[in-house]
Amino acid sequence: MTKHLDEAYRILAANDRGGYTVPTDRLYPFQWNWDSAFVAMGFSTYDVDRAYRELERLIEGQWADGMIPHIIFHQPSDTYFPGPDVWRTSHTIPTSGITQPPVFGMALRAVHEAAEKAGTDGATARTLALLRAALKWHRWWYTARDPEGTGLVALLHPWESGSDNSPAWDLALAQVPTTTDTPVVRKDTGHVDASMRPRDEDYRRFIHLVDAYASCGWDPVKQWEKAPFKVAEVQTTAILLKTGEDLEYLARTLELESEAEELAGYNARTRNALLGQWRSSLSRFVSRDLISGQDIDAPTQAGFLPLLGLDLDPNMSTAAAAEMKLWSEGMKVPFPTTKPSISVWEPKRYWRGPAWAVINWLLIDGLIRNGQPDMAQSLRASTIGAIESEGFAEYFDPTTGEGCGGLGFSWTAAAYLWMA
Ligand code: 2M8
Structure with a gap:
């Protein structure tokens, strides 16, 4: 095990680009949002200062409206498409224009707790500054991505998931044209x-969506009206709920009572809404396509992610x-x-x-929370064994x-450090 722990430390050091970690060299040469949150939790097991730094560098890219983008382009690189010229977001630090699952709050709690345990100097002030940023982003989710107050948040691009x-x-994306201006x-x-990656047709639709939102000037209200892809999604909503619980905990710990109450309100609303997405005939949860109004019942891991934020019967x-x-x-x-x-299952193709x-x-945490320790333990053992x-x-x-895919991968190293 020591050998593998050393390798995990080595990977995170090798992927460090100055206080932030790229997912892997060349394939992903920038800072990615949820990757960095997982990486911060990995760092929290041995280097609390570096863990805070990862999150602090991520919020350098936060937008005035609170959104934390899915990619922060801290330095140029020509090994990735689409780069800042395609996103056209005109942010001071170039960023993409969409977001990613908010694991950030979960990471912030983990880092704060590690700092408390280690008696790290200045930890409370660092947690507080990050908590304020997380709160802004949380409010953004509930306004920009749930304007009707349903409790479920929507994604406007598959990359956001x-x-x-x-x-x-598959069904929602098939409605998005393959034409692009870019x-x-x-x-x-x-x-x-290429057999491990999305297909060209998927990329054309992904870029069609980027063009469509760039032409809205990245204004969330215009995007919501014009979006050719709009899915109220259970995986992201479950992560938002778990993050909401962790932020509420931190707010109470730091005596921010009115913020804690605000978060408790969001959490309660989302808990009810997520429970409403359970389908007993399928033994899992389903997302909803807000354009067609239909349930998305394709069987994917997302259907089990709500265990992370709910205490199920x-x-x-x-x-x-x-x-x-x-x-x-x-x-x-x-x-x-x-x-x-x-039939559409492809064991080597990326997210399929x-x-x-x-x-x-995330599934292990959800299984433990919901009284399934044996299954959690076997999933943990097989993940460690595979690595x-x-x-x-x-x-x-x-x-x-x-x-498969990229090697020397940061979030796999972080997962190993967390689980081993
Ligand atoms: C993958 O996504 C990016 C786009 O964001 C890509 O394929 O270019 C996904 O696995 C995503 O979840 C991950 O955050 C990113 C970096 O690891 O790569």
Whole structure:
């Protein structure tokens, strides 16, 4: 184990670009939002100052309206598409114009608790500054992405989910035109095998959406009106709820009572809304396409993520765990991000079936919270085992355990540090 811990430390050091960590060299040469939150939790196990720094560098890219973008382009690089010239966000530090799952609040609590334990100087002031930024972002989610106050937040781009080409988006994305004003000059397929990446058609639709939102001047109200893709999504909403709980905890600890009450209100609303997305016939939760008005019942990992933020009735948690077990049967490395028996499952193609250490991390927390320690323990053991035998790959083929995508990957290193 020491050998692998050392390798995890080495990867995070190698991917450091000056207080922030790139997901991996060349394939992803900038700071990514939820990657950095996971990485900060990894750092919190051995270097609290560096953990704070990761989050502080991320909020350098925060917009005036509170959004924290999904990519912060701190330094130029020509190894990634789409770069700042495609996003056209005119932010002082160049950034993308969309966001990513708000793991940030979960990370902030973990870093704060590690600092308290270590008696780190200046920790309270650093936590407070980050908490204020997190609160602004939280409010942004509830205004820009849930203007009707339903309690579920919506994504306007598949990249915002972090699960870019998941089968969950197939029907909604098919409605988005493949035409673009911007030439699509992919770089990703020069770094990793094209068969492990989204298809060209997906990229054309992804860039169509970027063009559409750039032409709204990135104004959230205009985007909401014009969006050709709008999904009230359970994975992101569950992460927002868990982050909301952690921010509420921090606000109470730091005696910010009115902020804590505000957060408690958001949390209660979202808890009810998420519970309403449970489908007992499927033993999982479903997202909703706000354009077609239909449930999104494609079987993906997102359907189990609400365990992270909810305390389910035992009948529900037992049913969800049984369904997860079914998907895991015959898998060398669970948890497959798409149900293996369905036709669109592709065990090596990115978010269409592989197992991802950070998703397992969130599922493990959800299973523990919901009284399923055995399943949590076996998922933890298989995640650690996959990393120890295959290395710190971006993700794993669940049927063979093979490491796929980018190598020397920061969030896989962080997950190992957290779990081992
Ligand atoms: C992947 O997404 C980026 C776009 O954001 C890409 O493929 O270019 C996803 O796995 C996403 O979840 C992750 O944050 C990012 C960096 O690791 O890569």
